[in-house]
Amino acid sequence: MANSLNIVFAGTPDFAAKHLAALYASEHNVIGVYTQPDRPAGRGKKLMPSAVKTLALNNGTAIYQPASLKNEEVQQQFAALNADIMIVVAYGLILPKAVLDAPKLGCLNVHGSLLPKWRGAAPIQRAIWAGDKFTGISIMQMDEGLDTGAVLLEKSMAITGAATSATLYEDLSELGPQALIETLENLENLSPSIQNDDEATYAHKLSKEEARIDWSLNAQQLARNVRAFNPWPVVWFTHNDESIKVWQVEVVEAFDVLPEGTIVNVDKNGIEVATSEHNLLLSNIQIPGKKAQSVADIINGKPDMFVVGQRLA
Template sequence: MKLIFAGTPEFAAAALKALLAAGHEIALVLTQPDRPAGRGMKLKPSPVKQVALEHGLRVEQPVSLKTEEAQRMLQEVGAELMVVAAYGLLLPKAVLEIPPRGCLNIHASLLPRWRGAAPIQRAILAGDRETGITIMQMDVGLDTGDMLSIHPLAIAADDTAASLHDKLAACGAEAIVSTLAQLDSLQAQPQPEQGVNYAHKLSKAEAEVDWSLPAATIARAIRAYNPAPGAFTKLDGEPLKLWFAQAIAGAGEPGVVLRADAEGVVVGSGEGLVVISQLQAAGGKRLSARDFAAGRTALAGTRLGG
C-alpha cells in the first residue's frame, strides 16, 4: 500500500522498519521537529527521522496539522492510508478524512484499559499481568476509535518500562504489518464501554518513593519509572535514584535500611520489604547493590526519604 507514516520515538521507528521490510511504499514520513539533546544540547533528529533518512524517504516536521498548508501537503501525497505510532501531534478531523482508508494507530495497550500518554508505565504501576497492542481506526477522540486487531502480551514480574517498551515495539511492528495484510477482511469493533482508564502523563513529582506504601506497590513504581522519569528517594539529604527492585515478605520500619549486601539494599515499607538491586547516587553512575554498598559501610539503620 501507499502510506503516510507519522511517528517519533523508537517505538514508532520499529513499526516503520517493519512496514518498509514488508514492501509498503512510504510516500511521506511525519515526525516531531528535532529537539536539543546531550550535553551540548545540539538538535537531534527523532528515531523515526533517522530511519526515514537512511531509506531515502521524504520527511516533514510540521509543528501543527491544523494549517491549510499541512493538510494540502497530505492530500497531494495521494496515500491510501496513514499509520500513526506515538507521533505527538493531534490529528484534526480534516486530516483523519484525507486518506481514503483512514488513519490507523498502533496503541501500546489492550484498549480501553489504558488510553492516553503513558499506557506502558501505568500498566506496570497498576500491577497488570497483561498488556498488548491494539491497532485502532482513529477518530477525533483520545484513543477511542474502533479496534481492528488486538495482540496480547504478558507482563513479566521483572519487566521495567524500558523492557516492556521494547517488547511492545516489536509486537506493534508485527501487528501493523499483519493487520494491513488482512485489512480487506477485518471488521472494526467498537471498544467496550466498561474498563476505561486514562494513562496520565508521568511527572517527576510522582516518582518520589513513598515508603509508607506496600513493598509490592513501591517495587512496581521503581520498575515503571525506569528509565524515565526515574524513581528516587533521599539519602542523607541527597537524591538517590532507584532503578530496579522487587518485593519480599518481611517487616521493617518504612524507609529504614535493614541491610545492604550483594543481594540488594533491603528497605522497610508499609507492608513487606523492598529489595533494591540497582541504585545511583547524585553525580554518580548506576551501580549494582553490591558495588553501591561496598562504598558505604554504615547503610544499615539509615532512613531513606525526607
C-alpha cells in the same frame, strides 16, 4: 489486501521507527513521513533528528515536520499526497478531522495496550505500574477522540514479574510491526470492534515527582513503580540531602512492624526498608555523580552511608 497501498507514516521515537522499517520491508509504498521537529539533545543541545526521520532519510522518503497539523496550509499539503492510508505510531501531535478524513482508507494507530485499557500517553508504563498480567498491541481506526476509535486487530502478551518499561517496550516494538503488517494484509476482511467506554482507563504521563518514593505505599506497589519508571523518570528518594535513584528492588517479608521508611538492615544483599506492608530490599541504586551500582559495592566504599534505624525521607 492484494494490492500495495500508498502510505503516509507519522511517528517519532525508535518504537515508531521499527514500524516504519516493517513498512519499508513490505509490499507497500511509503510516500511520505511525518515526524516531530528536530529537538536539542545532549550536552551541546545540538538539534537532533528523530529515529523516524533518520530512517526516512536513509530510504529517500519525503519528510514533513510541522509543529502542528492544525494549519490549513499544512492540511492542504497533506491532502495533496493523496494517500490510501495513514499509519500513526507514537507521533505526538493531534490529528485534526481534516487530516483524519484525507486518506481514502482513513488513519490507523498502533497503540501499546489492549484498548480500551490504558488510553493515552504512557500505556506501557501504566500496565506495569498497575500490576497488569497482560498487555499488547491494538491497531485502531483513528477518530477525533483520544484512542477511542474502533479496534481492527489486537495481539496480547504476558507481562513477566521482571519486566521493566524498557524491556516491555522492546517486546511490544517487535509485536507491533507484526500486527500492523497483518492488519494491512487483511484490511478488507477485518471487522472493527467498537470500544466500550465504560471499561476505559487512562494512562497519565509520568512525572519525576511521581517517581519519588512514598514509603507509606506497600512494597509491592513500590517494586512495580521501580520497574514501571525504568528507564524514565527512575524511582528516587532523598538521603543526607542527596537524591538517590533506585534501579532494582525485591519485596521481602517483614518480621517487625517499624515506621515506614526505616532502614531495617544493610548488608551485601542490599538496603532493607520498612513500608506499609512488607519490606523493600534496594539492591541496585545510583548516587549522584556515579553510575548505578550494587549496594554491596557502595557500602564497601561508604560503610556508614546507610545505617540501621535511620528513617529515610
